[in-house]
Amino acid sequence: MLPALPDLPVRAALPEITATLAGAGSAVLVAPPGTGKTTLVPLALAPELPGKVIVAEPRRLAARAAAARMAALLGEDLGRTVGYAVRGDARTSAATRIEVVTSGLLLRRFVADPELPGTAAVVLDECHERHLDADLLLALLLDARDGLRPDLRLLATSATVRTRRLAELLGGQDPAPVLDVPARTFPVTVRHLPPLRGERIEVCVARAVRTALDEGDGDVLTFLPGVAEIRRTTIALSGLDADVVPLHGRLPAAEQDRALRPGPRRRVVLATAVAESSLTVPGVRAVVDAGLARVPRTDHRRGLAGLVTVRVSAAVAEQRAGRAGREAPGRVLRCWPKGELLAPEPDPEIRTADLTRLALDLACWGTPDGAGLRWWDAPPEAPLQAGRAVLHALGALSGDGAAAGVTDRGRRMAELGLHPRLARALLDGAAEVGGRAAAEVVALLDDDTLAAGVEVESELRRLRSGSAPGAGRWRAEARRLQRLVDVRGDGDDPAFVTALAHPERLARRRSAGSRRYLMAGGTAVELPPGTALDGQEWLAVAVADRTPGADHGRVRLAAAADRELAVRAAPALVTEADEVAWVRGDQAGVVARHVRRLGAIVLDEHRIADPPPDALRAALLDGLRTEGLGLLRWSDGAGRLRDRLATLHRVLGPPWPDVSDEALLADPDRWFGAITSARGRADLSRVDAGAILRGLLGWREAAALDELAPERLTVPSGSRVALDYSGERPVLAVKVQEVFGWAGAPAVAGGRLPVLLHLLSPAGRPAAVTADLASFWTTGYPQVRAELRGRYPKHAWPEDPRTAPPTVSARGRGRPGR
Incomplete structure (x- = not known):
């Protein structure tokens, strides 16, 4: 029997929701944040179903908060009828009927056992956010319903009305029913308060917060892109006559709960995107929106993946603004210029993120290429192939394409719930340095917001001391990871473990005194000045991001390494080969050498005196294609001959040859024999281009040239x-x-x-x-x-030039010769 439920908009629709889901087996529920869809619907479903109701939330903070709210409505402690499970933390029991989990954790659980025994329904909350784990989970749940679990009920909830595609996915041939629960909202006034010239966004936000407090009552909910901006805004708000409360997913549970409870006086809640949906922050009458979000982006060309800061979409901005009108009339201050054009919707993560982890999940599911699954947006082929290539290098996959299969090692990596790179670092690092040392490094790499500096070893010392922000969270995660591998050891080599996670980011300094490094993957990165890593020849780079407008990346977290460590950590990247290539620059020419490399980094090299002819030919052609046929000797006569031949080819066509650079270089077999003795730039400069052009002519063309195109x-x-x-x-x-x-x-x-x-x-x-x-x-x-004729009176200017004799000069008219 249901307890007395709060009078929220979803409450009146609960009978229709339960009946629709029972009849159709799937449905879409559209209801804005704060309407009760996350908490009231599972409580209504549980008594009607023969098994457990699992609620999948996009974020750990939302999962814990939703479970706590439902348990409070039942008047029970967490872990009885309602429980939760997130990575590293769970409160459930045999009596649990409603379990709130993160999408990622449910995905791991589902891949390991697709039957989800004992589960009657899955509620996919906040589907509109389009997180990568949630999109994949939806595709796999639909696949399971088509085969293993046709009885599994699916309810997808969304805060937006753009649900047609979602209904089509859930329903198959017939779209699933869409239930729309309107919100009772209050009017909201929107103003724009953009940054002043040169003003940092945190300063602008702090200015807007003070304005919001002065202009009305209630608490202020502020949206910022990340933890660093929250810290800086907190400093900018020092001395404020209100409680400044942070809210983000990396906070300890007690601090998160504090932000979700009313306080003794007015509050300013500084939140990341976690407060956009799934959570209700009570007492809010004003919203200050920085207009920024931090989203995953992968630069496949540079081999850099990470979070970048972007302008929010119009849909997200509207959803954030709605938080101000949940309980009373509200006000919104937007920290960007009025009239700035915003994208209609945020990009789904599946289009922009690193897909290595998704590729492993697909392989474990038995569909390495994702074919046959019903996707909201299918994964792009190139990033998916890049992810599979990483898995092959890590030993997680064997075979390729549709025939690729997950290895036992790959399944073990998937079970760890980490990115495959970090799973590899934990497994192989534990074998080398012990479980504890490997786990501590991996816990730091998995949460780089813990790092206040650039150097891995100093950050580990700071966290081990217990005084650093987030040290408790890091210690708990390190212990959890250590239990997963349980390998004894007394080593401590952070650089080695870091290199195991990102072998392609092993980096060597370009030159003495430089802060610019070349990574094994071929990307250049720069070390910030004034760090403990200054002067290091080798680095194991953990985190590097893109520098806007620059041709290189920026090192954010790295460990000091050396050549021996690099070769030991990345033996698969070590190659030896003879290289004959055209080099560019002031000393352009052919360089022939035997090279030992670590990816793009040269370890050793020595010159080859007599390179193979085919390799030499390829290098010379590369030089000619790069710098043009101007490398040859073009006398005045050769240039005129080329123009004559080009004219005849244009007017008469074949057999007169096309003598443009493009045509000649596209078919070098016609003429390359003339330069077979060349070995470098100097030799090419002595090759007569005219002789090459004449060699293209047959005997008939050679005989007709002067007649058809006389000099x-x-x-x-x-x-x-x-x-x-x-x-x-x-x-x-x-x-x-x-x-x-x-x-x-x-x-x-x-x-x-x-x-x-x-x-x-x-x-x-x-x-x-x-x-x-x-x-x-x-x-x-x-x-x-x-x-x-007035200007040149000595010259002939006859009235009829057609009959007048020609002349070369003023005198001797008619006399030929020049």
């Missing part, structure tokens, strides 16, 4: 004038007097391409341009004559 033309004065083939049409630049008597302009390419005449004054300056000489004599020449 010079004989004009009426007897001069042989050079033709310029560099443009679209060949150009003949000649003095006007030398072409008297010419009835029409000449043509090349067998008469198909008229020559463009650039007619010059006696001083060699342009006087006219024409391709129609007959027309020019009639219409253009009289004007030229009028303009120039």
